[in-house]
Amino acid sequence: MIRIGTRRSLLAMTQSGHVADLIRDRLGREVELVEITTDGDRSQAAGTPLADTPASGTGVFVSALRDALLAGEVDVAVHSLKDLPTYPQAGIALAAVPEREDPRDVVVARDGLTLGELPAGSRVGTGSPRRAAQLAALGLGLDVVGVRGNVDTRIGKVRSGEYDAVVLARAGLARIGRLDEVTETLDPLQVLPAPGQGALGIECRATDELVDALAALDDPRTRAAVEAERAVLATLEGGCSAPIGTLAEVVEGDDGDELWVRAVALSPDGAVAVRMSATGATTEAVEVGTRLAKEMLAEGADALGSEAGHDV
Numbered sequence: 012m013i014r015i016g017t018r019r020s021l022l023a024m025t026q027s028g029h030v031a032d033l034i035r036d037r038l039g040r041e042v043e044l045v046e047i048t049t050d051g052d053r054s055q056a057a058g059t060p061l062a063d064t065p066a067s068g069t070g071v072f073v074s075a076l077r078d079a080l081l082a083g084e085v086d087v088a089v090h091s092l093k094d095l096p097t098y099p100q101a102g103i104a105l106a107a108v109p110e111r112e113d114p115r116d117v118v119v120a121r122d123g124l125t126l127g128e129l130p131a132g133s134r135v136g137t138g139s140p141r142r143a144a145q146l147a148a149l150g151l152g153l154d155v156v157g158v159r160g161n162v163d164t165r166i167g168k169v170r171s172g173e174y175d176a177v178v179l180a181r182a183g184l185a186r187i188g189r190l191d192e193v194t195e196t197l198d199p200l201q202v203l204p205a206p207g208q209g210a211l212g213i214e215c216r217a218t219d220e221l222v223d224a225l226a227a228l229d230d231p232r233t234r235a236a237v238e239a240e241r242a243v244l245a246t247l248e249g250g251c252s253a254p255i256g257t258l259a260e261v262v263e264g265d266d267g268d269e270l271w272v273r274a275v276a277l278s279p280d281g282a283v284a285v286r287m288s289a290t291g292a293t294t295e296a297v298e299v300g301t302r303l304a305k306e307m308l309a310e311g312a313d314a315l316g317s318e319a320g321h322d323v
């Protein structure tokens with residue numbers, strides 16, 4: 012019996028349930044979901060929501076699941092990959108990255124509108140410096156305002172008229188069956204997603220026999236893409252604190268599959284951006300991402316500061 016530790020939120024339960032199905036179908040093993048209540052959940056219940064990925068350090072949600080793994084209370088933890096820090100955690104293995112959902116950001120706006128149709132001064136909610144900077148860079152005169160809470164809470168602020176629109180990850184809406192709320196899917200040409208967005212990270216204890224078994228759930232194309240994106244993030248984080256968007260895709264090259272990686276680093280107000288791309292072998296994902304980020308730092312990304320630091 013494999014025990015999967017999960018938070019109680021709808022998105023977490025859906026993601027854990029999806030991985031439970033994969034383990035049953037592909038490994039033929041029995042699975043049980045074990046609920047883990049985190050400090051973050053308690054503080055949300057008490058009415059003071061925390062950011063699930065603070066500007067520095069590992070998010071409270073990620074930490075609680077890893078603690079349960081290391082204590083032997085559960086055998087597997089499922090995370091949104093974009094919530095996982097780039098540096099490894101002692102004793103924990105990232106055993107599998109299954110096939111990714113659509114990584115793009117989407118708009119949920121009043122009256123079925125797109126960003127371009129919203130009048131200047133419209134209130135657009137996002138808690139992410141990456142989204143805020145890229146929205147500002149569109150030059151539409153939108154009023155970008157902070158928003159916290161789960162997906163339902165955020166959509167509710169559009170329904171109630173408090174905001175004209177919110178920007179969210181398409182993958183989160185897809186997983187909880189709310190894609191019908193989407194009024195526009197943002198082209199990565201304009202808004203690049205967070206590193207790892209739309210992908211899941213499946214962790215287990217590094218010494219567990221499960222490391223080898225779970226490898227069967229790994230999708231090599233997704234793994235290559237997210238390794239490149241996380242290398243971009245890790246390298247840029249070392250040299251600047253600007254909001255970052257990046258997307259790696261496996262595309263058809265002259266000699267078969269190759270990785271195509273796009274990335275942007277922006278000043279927090281979106282006024283200055285360094286936007287570049289790189290291609291390379293799918294087997295050299297980390298190298299491609301690292302090289303791209305180093306070029307971006309040399310092109311001025313190192314001077315794009317943000318007190319808010321990194322968020323998703």
Ligand SMILES: NCc1[nH]cc(CCC(=O)O)c1CC(=O)O
Pocket residue numbers: 063064091092093094178179180181182183207208209210211323
């Ligand atoms: N930090 C919030 C978070 N973490 C993962 C997702 C969505 C699912 C994903 O990107 O895999 C979201 C919500 C959002 O950004 O809209």
